[in-house]
Amino acid sequence: MKESHEQRRAKDGLPALLHEALGTPDDGGAKSGSGERLTHGEATSRPLQPPPPERQPRGAKVHHRRPVDHNEAAQRFIDAPRHEKMHDERLWDLRQKRDRQMHGIPEWETLRELASSIKQHTLAHLGDHLERFEAQASANGIHVHWAQDGAEHNRIVHGILSDHGARRLIKSKSMLTEETGFRHYMQGVGIEVIETDLGERIQQLDDEAPSHIVVPAVHKLRSDVAEVFARTLGTDPNNDDVHYLAEQQREKTRPLILGADAGMTGANFAVAETGTFVVCTNEGNADLSANVPPLHIASIGIEKLIPRIADLGVFIRLLSRSALGSPITQYTSHFRGPRHGGEMHVVLVDNGRSARLGEVDFWESLKCIRCGACMNTCPVYRRSGGLSYGATYSGPIGLILDPTFDRRRYSSLPFASTLNGSCTNVCPVKIDIHKQIFAWRKALAETHDIGLGKQALMKAAGAVLSHPKLYRAAIATADGALKVLPDFAVTNRLNTWTQGRDMPEPPRETFHQWYERTHGGEEGAQ
Amino acid sequence: MNARDTILQRIRENQPAGAYPLPDLPSFPFDDGGDLVACFLRNLVAMGGHYYDGTINAAMAELFPDAAVIASTVPDFSGNRAITSGTEAGQLADVDVGITRASVGVAETGSVLLVDENLISNAVAYLAQHLIVLLDRASIVTTLQDAYRRPEFHQYRYASFHTGPSATADIEGVLIHGAQGVRSLTVLLT
C-alpha cells in the first residue's frame, strides 16, 4: 500500500501529474551545472509535452452589451483536450512552485498580513500618497501626467510621442494599456507599437488579447506559436522547437528595439517616499524598452502606490513567489529619474479606480499587485482558459474587476466560480476574492442584472422552500425533487446536468417520510 | 478642474474611512545555513546565474576567449569598447561581454544590485550577450528587506536587481536563458 502512495509522488516530492500523458523525460529546458532542472522564472518543475497539433480554441464571442457566455467558450476550450490539459498542468505546476516557496519562508503569513495592511493604509490615504509621489518624481526630473480614463491616457501618450516626432514605440507588458485599448488607438494614429515580452508579442502578432496577466500566451501550445511566427515573422512553419521560436523572436525584435524612438513600460509599484517606480520582469525587455530609446513613458494605475522604499522588501519577497514560484523575477528595476540625456514621463491613470475606492464591498480589490496567483490556483480558470472570460482581466481577480468596467457585459462572470476560496488563500495581499465574487452576485441580483430567467427561477425555488407543505408535495414524487432543488437541477435547464454526468437515483422514500413512518427509527427496524 | 484635481478630489471623497495605520516593518530571522556567501551563491545558481572563482582576467580567458567586443565599466579590466555616460545605447548593440560592478548582493535570492553610476550606460547590462558582475563579498546582505534599507534606492536614478540572466518560459513553460537581455550572468566575488 505504501508503494501506491509513493507512486503518487514525483521525484521532487510533489504530487504526481494528474494528466500523466503529459509527462516527458526532457524538453530541453535549462539545467544547472549539476544537471538539476532549473525552475526559476516561469519554468515548470517537470517537463511537459503535449501530443501533436490541435487547433487553438479562440476566446469568448463578444456581442455588444450581451453578457459574456463564459460556459460556451469554456466548452470549446475543454473540447481541445491538449490545450486544456497543458494549460491545467502548467498553471497547477506554478501553484505548486508557489507552495514550495511559501514553505521556505516561515514568516509567509505575516508578510501577507503586512502587505495587506500597507496597501489598506495606502488606499485609505491615497490622495496624500499620490501627491507625495508626484512631488518627489517631479523633483527628480520626471514629467508627471494624470489621466481620468483610458481615452485620456492614450491621448496623453500620443501627445508626448508627437512632441518628439516618435513613430515607433517599444513596450513591455502592461495590463493597464490593455485596459485602455492602447495598441488599437496607436494603430489608428499611425504609431507602430511593438510588444517586447515574448508572450505578449505572440499575442500581438496573433491579434489576440493576453489570456493571463503574467504569462500572456499560456493558453497556446508550441505548435500554435510556430504557426503564428511562421505567418507573421516568416519563421520555419515546421519547426516548433521552443528554443528556436524564442531565439527567432529575440533576433527579430532586437533591431526594432535599437531603432525605436520611445519605450514604454508599466509599473508594479510606485513609491511615494522617493518618486520611484518599480518594474519586475524576467526577460529584460522592460529594461531594454526603458534604457535604449531616449524617451521612457511609464503608465501607472493610481492603485500601484506604496508609501516607503522599505515596503518593497515585503512586496518583492511576495510577488514572484506568488506569481511563478521563483524567489524573485530576473529583473527588479527601480526608476527614480531620467537617465543622463534621456527623458522620462509618468502617466497616472484612474480609469474607474477612484470610483471603486468608494465601494464598501469592493475597494480592497485595489490592493491587487497583479501576480496572477489566483488565476493559477483557480480550477475554473485552469480549465476554461483566460480568453473564455472575454475581458481584460480573467480568472478570480477578473470576476471582481471586470464588472466595474462594464456591469452588464460582465454580469455573468461572477457566476463563473464555484466559490471554493482557493484564490483568497493564495492572494499575497489578502484580497478576500471569493467573498467579493459572492458579494458581486448579490449586487448584480439587486439590480436585476443576473438574467431574468435565473432570478425568476430563484424566486420560484424560494417560494417552495419557504413553505413546508409545498416543499413536501414537490419532492414527494420521483423527479419532483429534481425540479425543486435548484442546486443541481433547475427546472428548464435539467439537460445541462446530464451532459457529462448521470442523474442521481430518484428517492425511494425521503428522510422525512422515513422519519414519519418509523418515528425516527424508534419503531420498526432499528 | 483639470484631470489631476478631479482625480484627487474623487479619491478623497471615496477613500475608506478608518485609521488603517501604516505597520512597522519587522526584521525576520534568516537562515543562511551558517554561511551567507555560500547561501548567496546557491541561490544565484538556482536562478540560472554562474559563479566564477578566480580573477576577472582568468574568467575572461576561460569563459569568453573568443569575445570580440568587450565593454567594461570597471577599472579591474579594460574592454575594447569605450563606454561613457554619453554613449548611445545603439553603440553597445554588438557587445559580446559587459563587465560591471554590483553595489549589493542579496543572499535570499542570489540577486546583485546594479546602479546607474556603476553601469555608466544602463543599456549595457541588457544589450550585451553576456554579463560579468564583480561583487565585494562584504556587500552581501541577507534578505530583500535588508537590501531595501540600503541607501542606493535613495541615491541613484536607476537601480536594478539582476538575478541570473534574462529568461523566459512563455512557451509551454520551457525555460530559456537569453530571452531579450543577456544570455548569461556570471558573478565574481572580490
Place this chain on the structure above:
Amino acid sequence: MRVALFVPCYIDAFEPEVGIATLKLLRRFGIDPEYPFDQTCCGQPMVNAGCHNEAKATEELFVRNFAGFDYIVVPSGSCTHQIRCHMTAIDQTEEVRQVRERTFELVEFLHDVLKVDGFPWAEFPHKVSYHNNCNALRGIFHGSMSERREPPYSKPLNLLRMVKGLELVEKARPDECCGFGGTFSVFEPAVSVKMGQDKVRDHASAGAEYVVSADSSCMLHQQGCADRLGLPLKFRHIAQVLNGDRA
C-alpha cells in the same frame, strides 16, 4: 442539552440514508436529537445565486424551526457554512444570531463539541479517498488548507483514523474543488463536468474504492461523473462510515 437535527433538502430527497445514519450515530453518543418537522432548506440555493431577497422567507422558516436549541447538527459543511456565514437576508435578531452560532456541522460536533475518542462499532475495510467540500474546508475550517502556511490538521481525517480497517489514500490534488459549486453545476456545465471528471479520476488513480465526504452534494455530482466515465467508485457520507456501515 437540546439538540436539533437539520437534514438538508438534497439529503432529504436523494440521500435519506445519510440523515438516518446521522440520527443513529448521534444516538450512539447518547444524544437523541429532535427533528423539527417543518424544516426544508437553509436558503443556500438562492443565496448562492445572489438572490438574497428570494431566500429571505426560507431563512425565516429555518430560524422558526430551529430557535431555542442548544445545538443544531447538520450533516453538511456547505449548509453549515451558509447558516453560519451567509444567513444575512433576514434581520439579525438575537434569535437569529443564536441559531447561526449554535449550528454545527456533524464532524465539528463530534470532534469539537463531543470530543469523541472512538467509534468501536465502526469498521470500514476499504481504501478511502476523503473529499473536502470547499465550504467545509475553507469556510468553516475542517482542516488545514494547502494554500496556507499552517500546521497540518484535519477534523474529518482525525475521525476516520479511528475507524478500524479504513485506509486513507492520497490524491495528487487533495483539496482541489470538484466543480459542483451549487448553481455553478447548472449554469457552467462545461467546467463543472470537467472538474468533476478530473476529481473522480484523481480518486481512482490514488487507488480509492470509496470516496467519503461530509457533503452529499459534491458526491452526487462526482457520482454522476464517475458513472458516466465508468469508474467503479463508491460514495459514502462520513456519517454512514462512522455509524458502522461496512460498505
